[in-house]
Amino acid sequence: MKAMLTSDIRPSRRRGRLSLPRLVLVLGIAAAGVTMIKRSFDSQPASARSATWFAPYADVTLTPYLAFGDTRLNPADTVVLGFVVADHTSPCTPSWGGYYTPQEAATGADLDRRLATLRRRGGQAVVSFGGVANTELAVACTDEAALTKAYVSVLQRYEATTVDLDLEGAALSDVSARTRRAAAIAKAQASFPNGLDVWLTLPVATTGLTADGVATVDAFLAAGVHVTGINVMTMDFGTLTPEMNVADAAIEALSSASAQVHDSFSAAGIDLDTSALWAHMGATVMIGRNDVRTEVFNLDDANELLAFAHLHGLGRISLWSINRDAPCGPEVDSGVAQNGCSGVEQTLGAFTQLFAADIASIDAEFDSDSDSDNPQTSMARTWASSSRTGLVLDDPATAPYPIWNPATGYKGNDKVVWHGNVYQTAWWTQAVQPDAPKANPWDSPWKLVGPVLPTDTAPTTTTIPFGVYPQWNASTAYPAGSRVLNHGAAFLAKWYVIGQEPGAPAANPWDTGWQAVTPTADEIAGITAAVTTTTAVTTAGVTTTAVTTTTAVTSPTAVTSTPSN
Structure with missing residues (x-):
């Protein structure tokens, strides 16, 4: 999937509907497609239908960091986290986008905290390796054992039961990496006693998978990997006719690719009937403006794809990305694909809400008339039935950020702790309770x-x-530039100050005459360098005593401060 520019968002609310002409078009394409089911969705027995799994992608390292666990922004219970790639300096070391190791991402990208929010409501994360940027792990790491270890370490770190392999460009065409990757995933899958679902996310044209894409599917099956499904990236086609919209192209691409997948599984000795075949297929759309400027996936296209998915029991729908599921601001060029907005008229989270609500309603149908249990509906029930048991008393000894104070003014991106949660400001605020x-x-x-x-x-x-x-x-007057200590912290007088306590809560930075100064590591180290001198005391030419004196040597710029947000 592509990475683009970031933009601000300003939300409103609206939801698209599928028109009758579009529904007729979907059914017409379905009747002509390869190995398609010709009966309507409702007429199929429950045993012949497969619930569609919705799992949108989230760009883990894109700033500002997306709160993908917050149901107000993302109602989907499963999120695909992208992307784990090779570290720039250590080829067998996994890294989030080349920026953070998994351990560094815990704090550097607040990833563990964001995941905890998702899990608290019964959600789960899928880890995606690869993507269009950076160096894919199997390309960089030529040691199969080390590659296997890297996969397993990341999946175990995030308690993932599903792995997504987004293979594009050099990662898809590199034959040695293909063989190595398939063997490593086979070993990784075997190490999970409760199983590991494996999805291959591959580029597609309206004519189907590329030759390298088909070879990748074949390699995984030959390596003994239990391939859960093939997720095709229905975006950036570049060959659409004026009569064809992006949803039409996606449906044609799915139809073509499904025939190829059927042949690959058949060659590996695995026979898939029509229902099982579609359960092994998935589609990832790029919502809004695609990288090809003339291709736009709007809410009507989403409804069209959903109708097709329900008709055939498509195994998976994903979107790229939750970060983009927002309208663009007036200052952003919506004619160019952006990282932080879709470029189409929509409300905040409209695509995610549409897919999550529609698929959840169908899944509830399956749950009511089938003995099989769907993990997504199970998680939804857990989330819906949970209730708040009481407010948490915040403990300064364990709070990673300052506890919210109504008397303090907070600028944008400040973090606080309140009732057991961490909150971050989007703009300046004072006296607004974080969980109001x-x-x-x-x-x-x-x-x-x-x-x-x-x-x-x-x-x-x-x-x-x-x-x-x-x-x-309090009774001393301090001219501008004066330095003082208060409760072990150092402050600098911004102007003439008397009677105002340094560090006391202030609504605005300009309301206090004191400024806490943040020292560098070298400045901190130079605060109290101990200097020992020995003085010889001489009487009548004879040394009788040696006196040792320790003096505190201070740097005039060395100060102390509490870490900022």
Whole structure:
């Protein structure tokens, strides 16, 4: 999937509908497609139908970081996290987008906290390896054992039961990497006692998979991988006729690819009937403006694809990406594909809401008339039946950020702890409680990042030793530039100050005459360098005593501060 520019969003609300002419078009294409089911969806017995699984992608490293666990922004219970690639300096080390190792992402991208929010409502994450950018792990890591270890370590780290392999460009065409990847995934899959679902996400044209795509499916089957499904990227076709919209192209591409998948499985000795074949197929759409400027996937296209999915029991629908599921602001060129908005008229989260609500309603049908249990509806029931048991009393000893204070003003991107959760501001705010109910998510300056984790601790503060700077005194006048200590922290007077306590809550930065100064590591190290001198005391030319004196040497710029948000 592609990476583009980021833009701001301003939401409203609207939902598209499938017109009768489009429905007729879908049914017409379906009748002509390869191995398609010709009966209507409702006429099929429950045993012959397969629930469609909806799992949108989230760009993990895109800033501002997406709160994909917040139901107000993302109602889907399963999220595909993209993308794990090879570290730039260590080819067998997995990395999120080349920026963070999984351990570094826990804090650097607040990923563990965002995942905890998703899991708290009964959701789960799928890890996607690859993508269009950076170097794919199997291409960089030529040691099969190390590659297997890398896959397993990431999947276990995130408790994932499904792996998604997004293979594009060099990663798809590299034959050695293809063989190595398939063998490593086969070993990784065998190491999961409760099973590991494997989805291959591959580029597609209206004529089907590329030759490298078919070869990839064949390689995985030959390696003994139990392939759960083939997810085709129905986007950026570049060959659409004026009469064909993106949904039409997606349906034609799915039909063509399904025939190829059937042949690959058959060659591997696996016979798929029509229902099983479609259950092994998935489609990922690029919502809104595609990289090909003339291709736009709108809400009507989404409804058209949903009708096709329900008719045939399509195994999976995904979208790229939740980060883009928003309208573009007036300052953004909506004619060019963006990272943070779709480029089409829509409300915030409209595509995700449409797919999640529509697929959940169909899944509920399956749950009511079939003995099989669908994980997505099961998670939805868990989420719907949960209730708030009471407010959490925040403990400063374990709070990773300052506890929210109504008297303090918070600028954009500040983080606080409130009632056991971490919140981040979208703009300046004061006295607005982070968890106060709002009709719409965009009405609140606060966004939920995730819960305070069991491993969280209070941020460490560096306390400047007594005597380095004078202790603040309420009756003393301090001219601009004065430095004082208050509760172990150092402050600089911005102007003439008297009677105002440094560090006291202030509604605005300009309301206080004191500024906490953030030191560099070198400045902190130079605060109290101990200097020992020995003085010889001589009487009548004879040394009789040696006196050792320790002096505190201070840097005039060295100060102490509590870590900022």
